[in-house]
Amino acid sequence: MKNELTDTELLQELKNRFDKNSLLLEEEKNLTAQLNAVNEKLILSEDLKTNFLSNIRNEINNPIASILELSKNIMEGNMDVDTMKRFGVLIHAEAFDLDFQFKNIFLSAEIEAGESPLSIISVNVGSILDNIISSFEYRIHKKKIQVTFENLIEEFHYFHTDTEKFHLIMSNLLANAITFNREGGSIKIVSKIENNQLIISVQDTGIGISDKNKERIYNRFLQLDTGSIKTYGGHGLGLTVTKAMLEIIQGEITLSSEVGVGSIFTVTIDQFENAGDDSGISSTDGNDFLFGQDEEDMLF
Amino acid sequence: MEEEIAKHYLYPSALFAEKAPHIVDTVLGSCVAVCLYDQKLKIGGINHYMLPFWNGNGLASPKFGNIAIEKLIEKMIKNGASVENMIAKVFGGANQMDSTMQIGNRNIEIAKEQLSHYKIKIVAENTGGTIGRKLKYHTGTGQVGMKFLEKTGII
Numbered sequence: 001m002k003n004e005l006t007d008t009e010l011l012q013e014l015k016n017r018f019d020k021n022s023l024l025l026e027e028e029k030n031l032t033a034q035l036n037a038v039n040e041k042l043i044l045s046e047d048l049k050t051n052f053l054s055n056i057r058n059e060i061n062n063p064i065a066s067i068l069e070l071s072k073n074i075m076e077g078n079m080d081v082d083t084m085k086r087f088g089v090l091i092h093a094e095a096f097d098l099d100f101q102f103k104n105i106f107l108s109a110e111i112e113a114g115e116s117p118l119s120i121i122s123v124n125v126g127s128i129l130d131n132i133i134s135s136f137e138y139r140i141h142k143k144k145i146q147v148t149f150e151n152l153i154e155e156f157h158y159f160h161t162d163t164e165k166f167h168l169i170m171s172n173l174l175a176n177a178i179t180f181n182r183e184g185g186s187i188k189i190v191s192k193i194e195n196n197q198l199i200i201s202v203q204d205t206g207i208g209i210s211d212k213n214k215e216r217i218y219n220r221f222l223q224l225d226t227g228s229i230k231t232y233g234g235h236g237l238g239l240t241v242t243k244a245m246l247e248i249i250q251g252e253i254t255l256s257s258e259v260g261v262g263s264i265f266t267v268t269i270d271q272f273e274n275a276g277d278d279s280g281i282s283s284t285d286g287n288d289f290l291f292g293q294d295e296e297d298m299l300f
Numbered sequence: 301m302e303e304e305i306a307k308h309y310l311y312p313s314a315l316f317a318e319k320a321p322h323i324v325d326t327v328l329g330s331c332v333a334v335c336l337y338d339q340k341l342k343i344g345g346i347n348h349y350m351l352p353f354w355n356g357n358g359l360a361s362p363k364f365g366n367i368a369i370e371k372l373i374e375k376m377i378k379n380g381a382s383v384e385n386m387i388a389k390v391f392g393g394a395n396q397m398d399s400t401m402q403i404g405n406r407n408i409e410i411a412k413e414q415l416s417h418y419k420i421k422i423v424a425e426n427t428g429g430t431i432g433r434k435l436k437y438h439t440g441t442g443q444v445g446m447k448f449l450e451k452t453g454i455i
Binding site: 112116 | 311313314315316347353355356357358359360361362363368371389391424426436443444445446447
């Protein structure tokens with residue numbers, strides 16, 4: 001028997017090959033488009049970095065200048081106690097802001113270096129949130145913002161997560177809710193635990209974020225409001241590092257927002273199974289890693 | 301009696317390279333871990349990345365292969381190692397059966413590409429398939445113990 005094709009089969013085969021070809025072409029086009037997109041992003045990223053460096057100068061220089069000036073005034077000593085107290089408050093507020101920004105910068109650097117170890121402990125979520133809110137008291141008060149905190153987590157319920165990262169995540173969300181709020185606006189924070197997941201939402205009455213910008217806000221160094229006269233302070237790292245930290249502690253962030261009405265950021269965090277494991281070895285799936293004796297081990 | 305060696309559990313998106321010998325444990329699904337070892341200095345390092353390329357979004361962290369491999373090499377060099385003395389072992393990159401994304405394969409590909417760029421020889425590898433892996437890397441000897449996960453689920 002010869003392996004001859006009938007005309008129909010031949011035509012079918014030709015058609016198949018043509019189809020395959022055009023599919024490949026299509027894929028190639030897609031790949032080129034993707035490459036272009038990545039290229040543009042890299043260029044943008046470089047620009048943003050430059051922007052960040054000039055931006056960070058103001059963000060650091062201005063508070064330091066005020067701290068130096070205010071503390072010098074106090075040192076000179078010719079002022080009444082009330083003024084001195086007021087200066088103390090201002091110095092503290094500036095130093096607090098600096099500290100907060102540095103934490104974001106250092107943590108970003110740690111994450112980019114792959115050296116941000118997890119340290120999981122039992123956390124009282126309510127008291128951490130209370131603590132964060134009161135640490136931003138000065139900024140909240142200054143902008144005449146009403147903050148309500150509704151804690152739906154049972155008393156004495158502890159959640160296993162990395163406190164330091166959790167603290168910074170929530171600080172960033174609150175800081176943004178203050179910064180981008182209107183004068184006299186409000187912020188509502190709700191925390192609850194459902195199916196072993198911690199869910200916290202932070203709702204503000206700020207400028208809101210358009211659909212177009214909803215993905216861009218997580219880009220590093222990117223601030224929607226750029227240019228020489230920025231309305232809002234900051235360095236554009238807050239949400240980037242927040243998202244990166246959430247990935248590390250197995251969490252997610254979602255956003256619903258309407259321009260001019262406000263935004264609701266919601267974080268959902270999975271509970272870590274092993275808390276306070278001081279060997280530093282804790283697995284996310286409950287497996288233990290002490291295999292060694294058994295024979296199935298392959299050695300390389 | 302063997303001396304007690306420090307242990308380290310390596311999380312995804314992190315990397316580990318220290319001068320002192322450690323036993324590093326990690327669990328891989330579609331992720332890939334590159335174990336580097338300087339044969340002369342007898343020190344090692346390991347990464348654990350989830351995706352092949354950083355696409356310009358978010359932080360440029362070792363979550364991404366192209367960054368994780370470069371940073372691991374950099375860190376090894378900082379510890380005194382040199383690229384000429386390095387050998388590599390590559391693990392992981394399982395593919396989810398129902399996924400067309402082939403993230404595992406792409407993760408493996410980037411490791412091979414980058415390592416050959418640096419002319420670092422891959423002396424051992426166990427990659428691909430559909431089953432996750434557990435690794436135990438002794439950074440002082442360069443030896444890697446591997447075991448397949450019992451369940452077929454991808455992490």
